[in-house]
Amino acid sequence: MSAMAVLLLVAGLALLLVGGEALVRGASTLAASWGVSRLMIGLTIVAFGTSAPELAVSLGSELTGREDMALGNVLGSNIFNVLFILGISALVSPLLVGRQLIRLEVPILIGVSLLSLLLCLDGRVGRLDGLVLVAGLLAYTAFAIVQGRKEGNSNTAASDGRPPPRMLVQIALVLGGLAVLVLGAKWFVEGAEAVARALGVSELIIALTVVAGGTSLPEVATSVVASLRGERDIAVGNVIGSNLFNLLGVLGVTGLVASDGVGVAPDALAFDLPVMVAVALVCLPVFFTGNVISRWEGGLFLAYYAGYVVYLVLRATNPHAQGLFEDLLLWVMLPGTVLLIAVSLWQHFRQLRTLKG
Numbered sequence: 110m111s112a113m114a115v116l117l118l119v120a121g122l123a124l125l126l127v128g129g130e131a132l133v134r135g136a137s138t139l140a141a142s143w144g145v146s147r148l149m150i151g152l153t154i155v156a157f158g159t160s161a162p163e164l165a166v167s168l169g170s171e172l173t174g175r176e177d178m179a180l181g182n183v184l185g186s187n188i189f190n191v192l193f194i195l196g197i198s199a200l201v202s203p204l205l206v207g208r209q210l211i212r213l214e215v216p217i218l219i220g221v222s223l224l225s226l227l228l229c230l231d232g233r234v235g236r237l238d239g240l241v242l243v244a245g246l247l248a249y250t251a252f253a254i255v256q257g258r259k260e261g262n263s264n265t266a267a268s269d270g271r272p273p274p275r276m277l278v279q280i281a282l283v284l285g286g287l288a289v290l291v292l293g294a295k296w297f298v299e300g301a302e303a304v305a306r307a308l309g310v311s312e313l314i315i316a317l318t319v320v321a322g323g324t325s326l327p328e329v330a331t332s333v334v335a336s337l338r339g340e341r342d343i344a345v346g347n348v349i350g351s352n353l354f355n356l357l358g359v360l361g362v363t364g365l366v367a368s369d370g371v372g373v374a375p376d377a378l379a380f381d382l383p384v385m386v387a388v389a390l391v392c393l394p395v396f397f398t399g400n401v402i403s404r405w406e407g408g409l410f411l412a413y414y415a416g417y418v419v420y421l422v423l424r425a426t427n428p429h430a431q432g433l434f435e436d437l438l439l440w441v442m443l444p445g446t447v448l449l450i451a452v453s454l455w456q457h458f459r460q461l462r463t464l465k466g
Contacts (some may be wrong), residue, residue: 111303118300122323124293125162128286129327133158135282146256148207151335151343152214153253156350157358159331160186161287162324164359165294170316171363175302176372177313178320180234183360184381185321187222187352191388192414193322194329198336198344199407205341206396209256214349215392221245222389225356226382234371239364246357297323313374314425317381318418325351345402352389376424384417391446398453406453409446 136154163186170178198204224245228238297320305315328351335344364371373382395406416438423431 111307114300114303114307116300117296118304121293121295121297121300122326124289125165125297125324126326126330128289128293129159129162130286130330131282131289132161132286133327133331135279135286138279146342148209148342148346149253149256151340151346152350152353153250155331155343155347157354158286159325159327159347160351160354160359161290162294162327163355164362165290166298166320166324167359167363168366169291169294169298171367171371173298175298175312177311177374177377178298178301178316179363179367180360180371180373180377181313181316181381182320182324183355184377184385185317186325186355187385188317188381188388188417189321189325189414190328190348190352190355191392192410192417194325194332194348195345195402196407196410196414197329198332199402200404200411201333201336202339203404203407204336204345204402206345206400206402207342208400210345210349211393211396211400214346214353215389215396217249218349218352219386219389219393221353221356222386225360226386229373229378229382232373232378233369234360234364234373236365236367236370238370239361239366242357242361243365246354246361249353249357310425313376313381314421317421349392380424391450394450394454398450398456409449413446 133155136158163182167179167182170176170182195204225242228234228241234242301315301320302312304319305312328347331347332344335341335347360371395402398406416434420431420434420438423434
């Protein structure tokens, strides 16, 4: 492994973080100045801003012929966002979940995840598929903005229609952040490819782990800090919104730009795409139990992410151990999770009946 490859990987990641931070800070200030709800900011401006590295990396990968990395980045980021980011945020402080997320955003995420799986069944996300996804992004964004302005936020500044203070500075942060993201994505993809070749690991696995985790670091920082500060709507909304943007925006735009569409590797179709859908599905019962993600549920999410990474490593290095691990997941961890969630739901409904009685 050359020192230049490692340098490109580290420098690219640093630029992604700096660019994402500048973009989020500028966009969040502009949005908050016009008096929209914090949940809407978390679902749209913050979520889309922190997902800009994923967009830059997937586009860069596709344009340079690295199809496995383009799709793997999206799938890995969505799995990482829910299992790792929500898991660690809930361990820091139990996360209260707004009813709008349970009623609207999580079902929308489940529907979009299933739609993405269906579009990938033919082995490629073509331009028509990309157009469908981008149209969905535009529709969802318009809906979220209307909802956010209806709810409003009495704590936001300059909600009387006046231009926000230092607007030019915030716009400069947004544009500068985007420029830094593009350069950081180029370096990061080149470094990741070199590291993958040196380690003898497929680009898909590198994209599902190293690249996905690296480009999701802005989401990690945003959600953990928001959790520490008690901004639970932003902490959870950032994750759900980022996942929606990854599928509708990142995968959609990449499918539109790529001349032959985005290729879908057989391994991704057989395992990683279904895992992404399952992760979206598990959000609904977990969020519903008392409208909170408890610490034990956060720990469960982290345990599952660790299991997912172990599975990917075994898939690349030891097929026999991979089969044993699959049996462990299927016959022990999965039934145990279903049982724990069922018990939580039963306790929740029992508490409701007690309160009504």
